[in-house]
Structures are given as structure tokens and as C-alpha cells.
Amino acid sequence: MNEADCLHSQAEVDACIGRVAEEITAVLHDCNPVVFCVMNGGLIFAGQLLTRLNFPLEQSYLHATRYRNETRGGDLFWKAKPEVSFIDRDVLIVDDILDEGHTLMAIIDFCKHAGARNVHTAVLLDKQHERKADPSFKADFVGIECEDRYVFGYGMDYKGYWRNAAGIYAVKGM
Template sequence: MSSTDLAHIKQVYIESDLLFSEMEVKSAIQQMAAKITEQLGDADPVVFSVMNGGLVIAGQLLPMLNFPLQASYLHATRYRNTTSGHELEWKVPPMIDFKDRPVLIIDDILDEGHTLAAIIDHCRDAGAASVQCAVLVDKLHERKARPDLKADFIGLQVEDRYIFGYGMDYQGYWRNAPGIFAVKGL
């Protein structure tokens, strides 16, 4: 990356709007952990973090889930094919057998949710006893991949803006930003 491009990346952060502070995000994660524990504490779930965005939230959420679980990650991307629509490409497929077990998928954001919907469908089709989803952020708009797509556990809800921080990126950067930020003007 050129120094001009890196300067732009830095400027985006400087000019961004702070939507949720680090303390507000941590509080939301604690509340999610309590709800997840209440629902899955006795269920022996398999928990998958969706890479790359789910890395930060999973790293903070998992130690708060004080019950037996198996944790792993998966990495899937969606691409458009003009003849078949949305298809899921597995970079790293689920590596733990979850047949007949409850599955919890952890991701950073539910925006339109095409990839997340495909992952949920894959887990159901592969025999999960149930599939639930935890997202740090649910973006409020009407463009979800399908009308019934909702997260079971939500940390924060945000307006329809371009956001970054806590796992969400801006052009591959600022997943490490200490809070949830919105790009100025977007």
C-alpha cells in the first residue's frame, strides 16, 4: 500500500463518527454472553466463529461462556455467478462434527446476510440439531438476504451506515479499532 493510501486509511479513522465506545461494546458482549449461557449452557453446543470478522467478537465472547462447548472456526465467501446466483465457497469448512448437536455461529455483523444465511443453511442441511446465530452488530435496513433472516443474539443495532471496528473492516483495515465507528458521510 502506498503512503498516500495509508494516509487515507488513517484519515478515515480520524474523521469517523464513534457510534459505540469500547466500554459500550464490552457491555453488549457481556449481555450476549448471559443470554447465550441461559439458552445453551446445558446443550453441549458447537460454536463456530466466522472468519475474518467474527475473530474479535468470538475472542471476547468465548471466555464469558462458562459451560462446556466445542469451539472452532469456518471461513466462507460468497460470489456471484450469473447462471446460478449466490454460491458459497468454503475457504475453511466446519472442522468439528456437529451432526445432531446445537450449533452457534458467531459473526461480527448481520448486514444483508447472504453469506451468513448460506452458512446457516449448510449447518441445518448437514444435520445440526439447531442453528443459532450471534452477531455483535445488526444493521437496521430492509435489504436482508431473506425476510426471515434474524440473529438470535444481538449485541448492538446500528443505523444503515458504513461501519468498522471490533472485527468489521474498512478496506481491510481497522478491524482492531476500539469501538464501533461509522465512516463520515457514509
């Protein structure tokens, strides 16, 4: 942690989560959505976001990863698939970061094939770079656009650690 740069303070992140909650509420307040937290990274963002969504919703989780405590992603690995029905439901997928987009796009496809009426996405961070799997793909709700560095905190980890950091940090040199 002593070797990291603080990119966004806890207060800045908290304000962004409030804004995202308002945007989601405006779109989904009368849709009876299923909100899926992508574990483990989306846990802190989803937990803070859900308390600000003042409308009926069903909450669940899924666990798909490409990183497995590494600093580079590999093939998508499903640790736990959702157990809630998506059929004719609006779905909101909540994740920590949109980096290259492989994981989030695979989860969206899974939801659509499982019968979701509409699939929406919310990410705390959208990393800005040219390596997106599909350059036209954008999350529906974004807290912060961040620079292309290896970030951690608020659910994002550095080699399995510091998901609990109260702020968004970047590893020096990465």
C-alpha cells in the same frame, strides 16, 4: 480513523458482549454446543464472547465471505469449511455483523445439511435497513442494532483495515 464517527465506545460494546453472553448461557448452557467463529470478522467478538460462556462447549471456525476486502458484497466464497462434526449437535455461529444476511443464511443452511440438531446465531451488530435478503430473518442473539452506515471496528473492516479498532466506527459519507 480521523475521518470516522464513533458510534459505540469500547465500554458500550463490552457491556453488550456481556449481555449477549448471559443470553446465550441461558439457552445453551446444557447443550454441549459447537461454537463456530466466522473468520475474519467474527474473531474479536467471538474471542471476547467465548471467555464469558462458563459452560462446556467445543470451539472451531469457518471462513466464508462475500466482501473480500471490498465495501460491497458479491458471491459467497468458502475459504475454510468447518472440520468439526455437527451431527446431532447444537451449533452457535458467531459473526461480526448481520447486514443483508446472505452469508449467515448460507452458513446456517450448510450446518443444517451437515446434520446440526439446532443452529443458533450471534452477531455483534445487526444493521437496520430494508435490504435484507429475507426480511423475516433475525439473529438469535444481537449485541447492538446499528444504523445503516459502513461500520468498522471489533472485527469489521474498512478495506481490510481497522478490524482492531476498539469501538464501532462509521465511515463518514458511507
